[in-house]
Amino acid sequence: MSDNSGFFERVYEVCRKIPEGRVTSYGAIAKYLGAAKSARMVGWAMNSSHNLEDVPAHRVVNRNGVLTGKHHFGGSNAMQQLLEEEGVQVKELQVLNLEKHFWDPMKELSREN
DNA sequence: ACTGTGACGAGGG
């Protein structure tokens, strides 16, 4: 834990901080890590975190609010299912009321919390 | 050491 030796570990940590019923974008996480241009790396990091149950990758969607990574969740709509179970409305792999469910790490983690 | 990749994002046509 806290093995911030690599960029990936950073992503994992932020993902774990995502509260239930909330979603964030790869770009938001990347920006929080100081690498806004490495949004792609965030998603890729999730690929490695795929084995880690501590990382709720299903709460991470793209800027469009689309469950882009659902394809990596086992090929089923497990990702959408999980989000709906948490109270996030999802329609056709797209999160409804994204702004309402959006969770900004920079904003939320920036505060005292 | 080098190249390719990749669950994105922003910009341009």
Place this chain on the structure above:
DNA sequence: GCCCTCGCCACAG
């Protein structure tokens, strides 16, 4: 307003 292209940067082979 939608579709396409480019950029980007850390990690794996």
